[in-house]
Amino acid sequence: MTLLLFPPEILKLVAGELSDTDLCTFCLVCRKFNSIAQDDQVVWRAKLLRIYDEPSSKVPGKPYDWKRVYQSRQQIILRGAPSMELGAGNLSEEALEVIWDMLHDARGYKSATKEITGKNFKILDSFKHQNRTLGLLEGRGNNYALAAAVNVLTTPLLRLPEEKDLYDLHTMVYSTPAVSFDGYPQFQVIAALAKYFIYHIHKDSESDMLYQRRLMQPNEYPSWWEGKLSDYVGPCHKIPLKWYGAYAYAQRTIRPQLRDLSDGPLVDVTLSMTSHNEFQGSGCDIQNFTITHGKISSTKPDPTLRYSGAWKHIEFRKSYDSHEWTYEGAMLPGNNMILGHWRRPGTLNSPENFRGNNGPFFLWAVPEGSTIAGRDDRLGFPRYRGVLPMYP
Secondary structure, three states: OOHHHOOHHHHHHHHHOOOHHHHHHHHHHOHHHHHHHHHOHHHHHHHHHHHOOOOOOOOOOOOOOHHHHHHHHHHHHHHOHHHHOOOOOEOOHHHHHHHHHHHHHOOEEEOOOOOEEOHHHHHHHHHHHOOOOOOOOEOOHHHHHHHHHHHHHOHHHOOOOOHHHHHHHHHHHHHOOOOEEOOEEOHHHHHHHHHHHHHHHOOOOOOOOOHHHHHOOHHHOOOOOOEOHHHHOOOOOOOOOEEEEEEOOOOOOOOOOOOOOOOOOOEEEEEEEOOOOEEEEEEEOOOEEEEEEEEEEEOOOOOOOOOHHHOEEEEEEEEOOOOEEEEEEEEOOOOOEEEEEEEOOOOOOOOOOOOOOEEEEEEEEOOOOOOOOOOOOHHHOHHHOOOOOOOO
C-alpha cells in the first residue's frame, strides 16, 4: 500500500511531523501531497507546536494563520539570524516583531533543578550558545521602544558589555532616574539598567560590585518567568516571595573603574502582598531593614507596542533603624525582575548628585527558601573594614 492511497487525514499527520527539508521533498512528490502540505493549516499547526509554545495571540473560534507564523519564525529566527548578526547590529522591524511575539508566547516551566525552561526559551537561549546573543539589539526610527523592550525581556541572555560602553551606561543610569514618564514605561532607560547590572553579575565580569555572585547557585541568577506573560496582565498583582538584589553606590561624574563601581553588597529580600496592589517586607544587606509603603500599579500601554500591559510601576521605602530610602522602578512582565532607582527621600529633582544621594538598583526573584546567610562574612570583606557607609 503506497502513501498515495492513504486518506488525507493520515497524510496531514505525517506531513506535520516532517522536518522542513523533508516537507519540501514531500511536496515535490505529487500535486496531492503538495496541496495537503501547502493549503491545510492542520499541518502547519502541528509543525509550529512541535517547536514553539502555543501562540497567545490566537483567539478561540477565529482563524489563525499557522503557516505564516511558522514560516516567518523559521526564516527570521533560525535561518536569517547569521546574516542579520543577532546581537551585533540592527534588526528589521519584522525581525523584532517576531522575537517580541516569541517572548510573549513563551511559557516557562520550572524544571527539576528549579530552572525555568520552555520551548521558546530554549530557542532564544540557543543564540547565547552560538555567540549570537540578543543583548545588543538596536532599533532605528520607530523601533527604539520595541528594540529596548526586547532587550529587557531577554535580560538572561545579555552578554558582558565592553569596557568602552560601561561609562556611557553608568552615566545614563545616573542621569536619567525616571523609568516611567506620565505613566508610560521608558524602555530605553530600563534596557540601560539591565545592561548595567548584567555587567556586575556576569560570571566573566571583573567587577567587584557583586562580589558574592561567585557564591550564588545557577538557579539564583536572573531567569525567565513561569507561565505566560498574559497571566500577569490585570489589576491583581502577585509578586514572588524571595528576591536577591543589588544597587550601585557610586558617583555619576567620576569615570568608573571596572573593579570599583560600587560598595553595594548582595541584597536578600522577602516580600509579601498585603492587598491587591500593596506589599511589605524585610531583608538584609549590610544591616537588617524593613520594606514599607510598597505599591504596584499598571503602566499605560505603549501605543507602539503590542502586549505592553504587563509592565508594572513599583515603589517602596527601605528603612533602617536610623534612616530610610525611597525606591521606584519598573517590574518587568513576568513579575520576576525590578529595575529602577533609589534616592534619599525628597531628592528626586535635587541638583545634588553626590555619592550616596541616589543610584540604580536591580531586584530579581529567586526560589523560595534561598538565603545568602552563612555563605560569606560580608563584614569581613576588605571593602567593609573600617567605617561603614550609610547604605541605601
